[in-house]
Amino acid sequence: MKKRLPPLNWLRSFEASARHLNFTQAAAELHMTQAAISQQIKGLEAQLGCALFKRLPRGLELTDAGRAYIPGVRESIEKLAVVTDEVFGKERSRTLTVRVNLVFFNHWLAPRLASFRAQHPDIGLRFTSNIWVAEPDKEADVEIRYGKGLWPGFTSNRLTWDDLIPVCSPILLNEQQPPASPDELSDHTLLHVIGYEEGWGFWLNQLGHHEVDSSQGVHFDSLMTAMEMAALGHGVALSRTSLAANMLASGRLIAPFDKPIATAESFFLATPVNQHSHPHVEAFRYWLIEQAEMDMPR
Amino acid sequence: MKKRLPPLNWLRSFEASARHLNFTQAAAELHMTQAAISQQIKGLEAQLGCALFKRLPRGLELTDAGRAYIPGVRESIEKLAVVTDEVFGKERSRTLTVRVNLVFFNHWLAPRLASFRAQHPDIGLRFTSNIWVAEPDKEADVEIRYGKGLWPGFTSNRLTWDDLIPVCSPILLNEQQPPASPDELSDHTLLHVIGYEEGWGFWLNQLGHHEVDSSQGVHFDSLMTAMEMAALGHGVALSRTSLAANMLASGRLIAPFDKPIATAESFFLATPVNQHSHPHVEAFRYWLIEQAEMDMPR
DNA sequence: ATGCTGCCATTAGTAAAACAATGCCTTGGT
DNA sequence: ACCAAGGCATTGTTTTACTAATGGCAGCAT
Structure with missing residues (x-):
């Protein structure tokens, strides 16, 4: 069942070929030879059991199957490129922005922060205080909110049991x-x-x-x-x-x-979903949850 | 810039390894050896410039970078699996459902349909008539609608110039x-x-x-x-x-x-977005747009 | 018609993975 | 304490995949 997924490199060749409708250009883009692309496509077609391209004397044309297949393949690969760039792109050492209300910062977070600084001295931090309700500024990587932990579009981790x-x-x-x-x-x-x-x-x-x-x-x-x-x-x-x-x-x-x-409410770490996109964010999340679990009852 | 994307096979190994937190099991799942996985991860880490796993004496643990990277990678690969199965899964020869109103069917589509049947004798067709407004039944693969071509969630191709x-x-x-x-x-x-x-x-x-x-x-x-x-x-x-x-x-x-x-309005082929997921659908779309372009003015 | 060009398929040779086997380290049980 | 087991890294060998070179086919221009 899982065996249905062909080698992903083949799919990458397929995507490039479909974009250029030309094996030679696709090969150039992927820094390979035309022959390699030709073989990969052949292999892909063999595994899927049907042709993806019509070979014309002058170039290529997608078959119906190819046309049906390409949008999903393209989206997935595009997403991989985006994610890879987000996580490992140039600005590797940007500062991490945390939105946290004043009292939580002063009386809970600040006393523990030395531990994080010690573990990750290279991570720059920026704290912005929200008083209560989150403004829709998406500028913070993570937030600390008081409430019941149910915010659409955010995953939340409980930090206090008060x-x-x-x-x-x-x-x-x-x-x-x-x-x-x-x-x-x-x-x-x-x-x-x-x-x-x-x-x-x-x-x-x-x-x-x-x-x-x-x-x-x-x-x-x-x-x-x-x-x-x-x-x-x-x-x-x-x-x-x-x-x-x-x-x-x-x-x-x-x-x-x-x-x-x-209390029915408590403090939560709230992270925008689908935005776990920087190692620094993960480092902070991990550390914060770890800190919270030290205080957890039972 | 585009060079940032590592070999996709490496990412697949990464995904499986992150899921099992165990190279040996990941290798088994992908029908490879543990040594191969080990080397691929090593290559991936080298290219990305930072470690993805912490090697523990007993198993693996994701680093912050790995934890930040895995959700996007997993989603993309999952999507590829789903799309591949949808397009090339078992029920390859299911019938194609077209929702089309009566008058358009009788006076426009029916006279031309012989041509499609001749080109694709193996594609089973089912026509359901909508009178005017689309019911939210998602049972049709494509629809033919009268209007201005603006329906959220659908891509539309103009069929008539009346x-x-x-x-x-x-x-x-x-x-x-x-x-x-x-x-x-x-x-x-x-x-x-x-x-x-x-x-x-x-x-x-x-x-x-x-x-x-x-x-x-x-x-x-x-x-x-x-x-x-x-x-x-x-x-x-x-x-x-x-x-x-x-x-x-x-x-x-x-x-x-x-x-x-x-007329300001006309007939359109409306296809649910992100659902170009069957060769038969593509075949019909392609043929229909071809037919329409024969009548196009200029 | 004829030669030229663009493009894909094929074949033989080479570079790169994957394999198989082994070593090393740690954990857990006896 | 010691031995067995689990798990990753490493080494040499084999298989796979990529390359380079060649051939064939269909347009297009002369």
Whole structure:
């Protein structure tokens, strides 16, 4: 069944011959002799069981079978040429562009990046931040997005397995003490971030604390700024475990209660499909997934 | 520049090796020896200027470059396999299905079909009639459509270059005489066909005969039936030169006036793109376009 | 008609793969 | 620890494929 595919070099000769309708010119293009082409076509016709060319006294003409066959063959070979050039073309050492939102970069990616730089010191990197929704600029080789991993036209790899986690400074402004239980949150400023489906309202709801007004507080458009404000003692932010780990370890933030609520959304590596077309992209993808799997539960 | 493409046989070995991650198994699949695969990969890596596999003590692993390269290579080769099978697979002598509307079949295609049958006595044919609009049944290999030749997903080849031409029987019912000029059409029954943009209203308008009521008369859903009724003396039908030629020659119809109005629409051969995948289809396409070019003006 | 030219097929010789056999390295089992 | 097995690289030999040269055929120009 798989045996049906003839030697691909023969198909290349066929494609060139069909284009020129002339074995001699096809041979020149492929840096071979006319005799070689002639034999290859003969072999191809023998294997396929029917003629591809009509031999005219002055040149060639495609048979019906040849005419039916050539478009698919041409497309495939053309694609091989394009792909080969994309992957191994001249600009081998171009910089890799990664679109990643600010908070993920600062609190997850940046601390690990030294490892990638060490493994691939020759790969130039460029980071551009998207706040939330991807603009349709196709300039990034890969993106890191927050969501459920379902984006048409992209293959996605999950990077984080988060719980929602309230965080605040160990020392709050106004001489307040950090809340000892969720009930006490009504006495604190809630730091909200727009753009996440699962915010304070969701978290309080999950724990049954309906008495706290989840709409009071201050709103930010990035978890980055909200966490910074929390660290400065302005209130309590609702972070994600993967993003808070760093600041919790350093003591700039504390997690006043241990009520793990899993998130339905998480961070994903999103790669445009059919565009795995540069070794640097693959290197970064591979490294990033590897890093993520170190944190994977179980 | 074109020289960038390595020998395609090497790529085939690469594809199989990447799939098995094992030269020995890849060699078995391609009916070659492990040594040959090893050498081909080595050659490929040399030409591309970088390694595709990491040689591990126990098997292989793709490098970043290999991982970036393999999807395009695999797709192309897969496509070649599919196309080869489609064109030269087992059911080599299946019947060719042509969707064509009734009037075009009877008055244009049928008279010429003997020529095709003579050239290709082995090709089985099946005709299905569409009245006007194509149903989305993809069962036809090719279609003949009336329109402007712009259908997404189809490549089209123009088959006719028509004028609108009023026709009627030389002997009308009710002892009427055929009209001598368009003015006299108001005394005759107009035979309309729905589905054509350019009907009696258009024709009379183009010639400035606004005094004739273009809405009176009898309506049909196929020019076929309208022409038959005209031949039986029931009135005057608005035909197309390419479709009336036959009956005009036989004397069953006459064209009472010589006022050529070119049509914006015409008959086209419509072939689904990327589906030129059978020699029989190509044979029919080729023959049909040849036939049409015989009638082409200039 | 005649000779010239372009183009494909064929044949014999040579260069290039594929084969067969062997070596080396690592892993996994006893 | 040691032996067996799996797997890739390497070497010399054989087969395959390419080359170079020649012949044949049909247009085209003189």
